[in-house]
Amino acid sequence: MAIRYELIKVCKQTGARLGKLHTPHGVIDTPIFMPVGTQATVKAMTPEELKEIEAQIILSNTYHLYIRPGHDIVKKAGGLHKFMNWDRPILTDSGGYQVFSLGPLRKIKEEGVEFRSHLDGSKHFISPEKAIEIENALGADIIMAFDECAPYPADREYVKNSLERTTRWAKRCKEAHKNTDNQALFGIIQGGMYKDLREQSAREITAIDLPGYAIGGLSVGEPKPLMYEVLDYTVPLMPSDKPRYLMGVGSPDDLIEGVLRGIDMFDCVLPTRIARNGTAFTSGGKVVVRNAIYQEDFTPLDPECDCYTCRNYTKAYLRHLVKCNEILASRLLTYHNLYFLINLMKNVRQAIMDDRLMDFRNEFFEKFGYEK
Numbered sequence: 001m002a003i004r005y006e007l008i009k010v011c012k013q014t015g016a017r018l019g020k021l022h023t024p025h026g027v028i029d030t031p032i033f034m035p036v037g038t039q040a041t042v043k044a045m046t047p048e049e050l051k052e053i054e055a056q057i058i059l060s061n062t063y064h065l066y067i068r069p070g071h072d073i074v075k076k077a078g079g080l081h082k083f084m085n086w087d088r089p090i091l092t093d094s095g096g097y098q099v100f101s102l103g104p105l106r107k108i109k110e111e112g113v114e115f116r117s118h119l120d121g122s123k124h125f126i127s128p129e130k131a132i133e134i135e136n137a138l139g140a141d142i143i144m145a146f147d148e149c150a151p152y153p154a155d156r157e158y159v160k161n162s163l164e165r166t167t168r169w170a171k172r173c174k175e176a177h178k179n180t181d182n183q184a185l186f187g188i189i190q191g192g193m194y195k196d197l198r199e200q201s202a203r204e205i206t207a208i209d210l211p212g213y214a215i216g217g218l219s220v221g222e223p224k225p226l227m228y229e230v231l232d233y234t235v236p237l238m239p240s241d242k243p244r245y246l247m248g249v250g251s252p253d254d255l256i257e258g259v260l261r262g263i264d265m266f267d268c269v270l271p272t273r274i275a276r277n278g279t280a281f282t283s284g285g286k287v288v289v290r291n292a293i294y295q296e297d298f299t300p301l302d303p304e305c306d307c308y309t310c311r312n313y314t315k316a317y318l319r320h321l322v323k324c325n326e327i328l329a330s331r332l333l334t335y336h337n338l339y340f341l342i343n344l345m346k347n348v349r350q351a352i353m354d355d356r357l358m359d360f361r362n363e364f365f366e367k368f369g370y371e372k
């Protein structure tokens with residue numbers, strides 16, 4: 001077995017889980033937020049900087065690395081860890097989600113998905129077996145099954161067909177995955193916003209013996225309360241002795257609401273993406289750095305943050321960099337936003353340890369400006 005989930009304790013106030021995930025590249029504290037490094041790089045961050053902010057695991061994308069530079073090249077480099085100079089755990093998403101977001105560029109069949117490259121229009125075919133072949137070549141510690149993420153909204157019939165195909169594909173992924181000693185294959189539960197279909201998918205996917213399970217098909221444009229409702233009835237159907245991963249979720253409120261409902265792992269491009277367009281998460285809420293009100297604001301982005309950016313730069317300076325489109329703006333804001341979420345999760349883990357996660361949630365929402 002490539003990974004082992006160790007449950008440390010359950011919060012008496014909420015039922016949230018504190019744990020450790022043992023992987024071939026080290027131990028991860030859960031609940032955890034995973035920064036996204038789509039192109040074998042977390043945009044604007046060196047691996048040394050990621051370590052400085054205590055990132056424990058990062059996510060990368062099968063689809064993008066297959067298209068460019070090609071998984072054969074990454075394999076020749078000695079695998080993804082060596083290729084990108086990151087020696088801590090890595091998770092690769094299967095490409096299911098990325099291929100499905102190509103829209104008219106793709107055709108779904110039982111065998112797999114035919115699509116055209118977003119770069120040069122060349123034709124490709126990814127099947128569950130091909131996705132696993134690529135993920136085996138990349139060599140991440142955790143690899144995701146090839147799934148179909150239904151759009152929102154989608155009618156019942158469509159969602160039912162796609163979740164049943166996702167189950168058949170998950171079985172084919174497990175069959176194709178040979179490197180089980182070094183790479184843990186996770187299954188993905190689909191089922192859209194339909195309670196009975198989520199139950200069916202959870203039953204079918206967890207019946208396949210895998211070292212971890214994810215919830216996919218959420219944060220696809222549905223209202224937040226609807227996502228929380230889906231989590232309310234789906235998470236309890238997942239085994240409690242294995243990690244539970246909520247895919248594509250990473251706003252501060254969603255992270256906390258996810259942990260409250262029993263999620264252990266999250267990933268999202270949000271902190272890095274909004275950093276590059278000049279927006280920061282802070283303990284007082286979101287700050288749009290470009291805003292004129294910061295022209296002469298010589299205080300740090302977040303007075304409560306002790307990251308490199310907040311210890312050394314003012315809002316007025318950061319605003320200047322953003323307005324000039326300077327590379328340093330992206331670097332400093334990405335550094336801060338990732339630090340903010342990683343630190344948030346550290347505080348969440350401490351609150352679970354102290355049986356006060358609900359109090360922590362209420363205090364955080366009050367300050368950050370979310371409604372209770």
Ligand code: GUN
Pocket residue numbers: 093094095096097144147148149188215216217218247248
């Ligand atoms: N990332 C966010 N949502 C999903 C999903 O449903 N499936 C996959 N493979 N990746 C995701």
Ligand code: ZN
Pocket residue numbers: 301302305306307308309310311336339
């Ligand atoms: Zn900061």
